[in-house]
Amino acid sequence: MDNIYRPYLMRVTAIKDETPDVRTLRLEFQDEAVRQSFRFRTGQFGEYSVFGAGECVFCISSPETCTDYIECSFKLMGKVTTALRQVEVGDTIGFRGPYGNWFPLDELQGKNMVFAGGGIGMAPIRSVFQTCLDRREEFGDLLLINGARSVADLVYKAEMEEWAKREDVTVVKTVDPGGEDESWDGKVGFVPTVVEELAPSPENAVAITCGPPIMIKFMLPVLDRLGFQPEQIITTLENKMKCGLGKCGRCNIGGVYVCKDGPVFTAAQLAQLPADF
Ligand SMILES: Cc1cc2nc3c(=O)[nH]c(=O)nc-3n(C[C@H](O)[C@H](O)[C@H](O)COP(=O)(O)OP(=O)(O)OC[C@H]3O[C@@H](n4cnc5c(N)ncnc54)[C@H](O)[C@@H]3O)c2cc1C
Numbered sequence: 001m002d003n004i005y006r007p008y009l010m011r012v013t014a015i016k017d018e019t020p021d022v023r024t025l026r027l028e029f030q031d032e033a034v035r036q037s038f039r040f041r042t043g044q045f046g047e048y049s050v051f052g053a054g055e056c057v058f059c060i061s062s063p064e065t066c067t068d069y070i071e072c073s074f075k076l077m078g079k080v081t082t083a084l085r086q087v088e089v090g091d092t093i094g095f096r097g098p099y100g101n102w103f104p105l106d107e108l109q110g111k112n113m114v115f116a117g118g119g120i121g122m123a124p125i126r127s128v129f130q131t132c133l134d135r136r137e138e139f140g141d142l143l144l145i146n147g148a149r150s151v152a153d154l155v156y157k158a159e160m161e162e163w164a165k166r167e168d169v170t171v172v173k174t175v176d177p178g179g180e181d182e183s184w185d186g187k188v189g190f191v192p193t194v195v196e197e198l199a200p201s202p203e204n205a206v207a208i209t210c211g212p213p214i215m216i217k218f219m220l221p222v223l224d225r226l227g228f229q230p231e232q233i234i235t236t237l238e239n240k241m242k243c244g245l246g247k248c249g250r251c252n253i254g255g256v257y258v259c260k261d262g263p264v265f266t267a268a269q270l271a272q273l274p275a276d277f
């Protein structure tokens, strides 16, 4: 039997600095047969390894509709992300996955979709939003809100500009109060405040939100006030993980393994979990 921990070898084919501490890597499978057969669903994650340094978990930030390569966007945090910052185009890193569940887009056909991301929480939002763009006719209105602490910290700036040119989506960018500069032409306000101001209708709608815990903490009551039911709110958790496969017990909340049962949950499902997650 194959070793389930053996990573695929991936060539780094492009590197893009999104912010001073967030970088996007484009990765191509070195094994052509794997490249052709590999598929994932938006919301799934992988374990990315720098040989000699270790592994860490990132979502796949490219859309599931893209089959030539995958991308991840990572924020500089500690040991492995520091090592990952050293890799260059042409280098080889490891990838195992895809793991976990995904955003249930097939069940959301015809819905109006609200996407709200904060900071590096935009990485999974980018994947699901871009997937919806590529499957545009299957969904109703698409509203995207991307927030960051400051203008310099806003990820995917160039893509946001391209998306904003489309007439069939609404794209809003915002920075926290004090994070704006003289060139800023977006909103100033925390992501939940901006969502409340825009007041998307909950009718036939779903909100997908991802960001730091403090943002989610304020987002849930805002969506509640707007009339979104817990079943209409979807988020993705970033509990610490090791194996990614339901083997090590690092990520579990009670009997729920975030790496296998998640990381995508509705607010209704989260409400059933023990309070300390
Ligand atoms: C399902 C899932 C998806 C994720 N997707 C992304 C993504 O797309 N992009 C991204 O940048 N990060 C993502 N993360 C978080 C990422 O896994 C950690 O930031 C990364 O493992 C840090 O590795 P490191 O070795 O550099 O840091 P370490 O040396 O391990 O730790 C440095 C610091 O980071 C903190 N840290 C470590 N792991 C996490 C974590 N899971 N959540 C919060 N803080 C952590 C540690 O407490 C410590 O303070 C995701 C995590 C999960 C579980």
Ligand code: FES
Pocket: 240, 241, 242, 243, 244, 245, 246, 247, 248, 249, 250, 251, 252, 257, 258, 259, 260
């Ligand atoms: S990360 Fe090992 S069980 Fe979830």
